[in-house]
Amino acid sequence: MVVTGEILIPGEDASGECLALTAPISFWGGVDPRTGMIIDARHPERDRNIAGIVLALPGTIGSSSASAVLLELVHAGKAPAAILMDAPDAILLLGLVVAREMGWKTPPALRLPAAAQAALAGRKLLVSSDGTITTE
Template structure:
């Protein structure tokens, strides 16, 4: 099965395990920018780490500082390998735009429904530069 995601910010092809969050998250105060760990005490995936994952975001909880947290994750090498969003979040994705302007390697960002993200949870995925998402084979 192949899913086609809408490319919001292009990037390299990616292969990584999908961490599809079951609830929206605020990056500001919800994700540790130094480690990538989810630190929001009320979040169902608290203690999980976003670094190197295909991070599925069913939604975000606003803060204009979210872009700074994502920027720091990119800078420290703790960013997700790719980001899937149910709806574009311009403030969050601004962190990737700034990181790219700084010359840092940034993960691609793609739009994919929350339902489709949930169906990918825990699977090893291969994401092509054209937005095609496949389950990776061993």
């Protein structure tokens, strides 16, 4: 299967298993920035780790601190390998922009509709720098 996402934040090719969340998440209070563990007690994917995987977000629950949490994940080496978003979240993506400005390796972020994300759940993916997403 091959799909193409719209590049929101460019990055190098990335690969990993796709964790397609089944509910929106708040990074602030929902993800531990030191470990990448989903810690929101009410989230269906609680206790899953987002480090080094392709994280598919059907939506986000806003907090102006989400960018700081994603920045901390990048700095700690616990960020996702790539991020797929149903809709761009400028505040969350700001964390990647700042990480790039700091000279840290950042995951690419692409826009991909939630229905297409769900079809990728659990599959090993290659996310190319041109926005092509291929199942391996």
